[in-house]
Amino acid sequence: MKNILIVGCGLIGSSVLRAVRSRKISRNIYIYEKSKKNISVIKKLKIGCKIISKFNNASNNFDLIILCTPMSQYQNVITKINKYISSKTIVTDVGSTKETSSKQVRKLLNKNKIWIPSHPITGSEVSGAEHGEKNLFKNKWCILIKEKKTKKKYLSKLRIFWKKLGSKVIIMNSKKHDIVFSMTSHLPHLIAYNLVKTATDFEKQKKYELIKYSAGGLRDFSRIAASNEIMWRDVFFSNQKNIISAINLFIKNLNLFKKNIKKRENKKLIKKLVNSKKVRKQIIQLKQDINRPDFGR
């Protein structure tokens, strides 16, 4: 590739930047970023990229544009860059939900423009360009969204791009994507937030020090619940329907769990606990486990 534009250069955007540069994937890398803090971090990297602040100065000959802003910024961004997108530019993103955001972008983009959403399953509880890593995508899943009208030629190009970054690429439609990740990512994050909220409410009620003893389990949830609030607000709102179904199923199961405890239903409870262990084994067998917590989004 000759020209890549990265829009938004926080944790993910700056990781794309580092990965593309270190693997020599594109001759020129353009960065569109507003945060002064992120710009200062990127400049210090001395990585060889052009930071642009307005689009009228920019080349309109991008091979690839990657939206790495929070999803709630897409509308704003697309409106600004629409006329700089050629009919050969692949526009993609890294957002964690797909159905709503993808439709929104499709509507805004001029006709015949190429839009293929991506979702690299990686991330961290920390945000900002300073936390970017050139190997953030290595050996991680990256989901590409294929709808009826998606052209194979460009899908294939985008797949090669992510593979060069080290990702294992999977293709699915946006509907399936949002259902799968409502359960493997969105619900777990929401539950972690809710647990931390419940613990702080409880601490106030009882006037006990709790956080001090968080090593008993709460600590590991708090890591997940420290993720970026704008990103997660966007996820919760844009995958509303699937997340609400997931919450409902979770509450139904939680009430059954409570009943098992209340009525001392030994066999049922043991079965539940043993089955969870089997899932853990599956995860280890699938080589999805690692030593350091490194959850995706």
Added chain:
Amino acid sequence: MKNILIVGCGLIGSSVLRAVRSRKISRNIYIYEKSKKNISVIKKLKIGCKIISKFNNASNNFDLIILCTPMSQYQNVITKINKYISSKTIVTDVGSTKETSSKQVRKLLNKNKIWIPSHPITGSEVSGAEHGEKNLFKNKWCILIKEKKTKKKYLSKLRIFWKKLGSKVIIMNSKKHDIVFSMTSHLPHLIAYNLVKTATDFEKQKKYELIKYSAGGLRDFSRIAASNEIMWRDVFFSNQKNIISAINLFIKNLNLFKKNIKKRENKKLIKKLVNSKKVRKQIIQLKQDINRPDFGR
């Protein structure tokens, strides 16, 4: 100390064994263990301890007896060892709940015997003697239970024992203990189990592969939900009342969270997410965080 008896030599018991031996805390260490697998592991360690299978052969001159079996075994164990406990022997345990189990042991123990429960806040999702570590208790909290009748002299001796193992000792009563840990440990474990259960139910319903994508958050919960089922059944049953209150508070908050999403209550949602991050900061400031997940129990 001259003689220590460790009853049950799995993950925690064998860690006590290794810690006591490596720190030269007791001249003689006796192990009471039924599992052939654990016995074989301990023998291979060549650590210098006496494995006893019946109590009539044992010395009745123990300075300290530590119950490291699941809590549901306490009744059985105490009945067997009651007559080998002298009036100077400190009897303690490592169980994760205190109010019910402590009363039960107190009732069973012959009068004037010294019973001071302990709860080292450490553990792992793996069980068995082979996973024991001599530094498992180092820099970890250890809660000692003080009730009205607890004699200071023996409490002080027990505190010194855990300090020698590297623990930071905290003293509280069993009621407070069970309330605090219902929130910082028991609820998080239960929630992790429930999340894994919900994901597997969902996988069956939708016929989607889910576990494959568990890196998005589910994976980190599955680690917590892989803990020993007998231990956790005992915890859930013995701290029934506090855990049910904790579940109720959690469900109340979860319904509010659902409402925030459903009605797109932006400000309320953002506030919730930002507050969680603050708790994370507190945990890091309290030096309760570590790189590798190492939740307690």
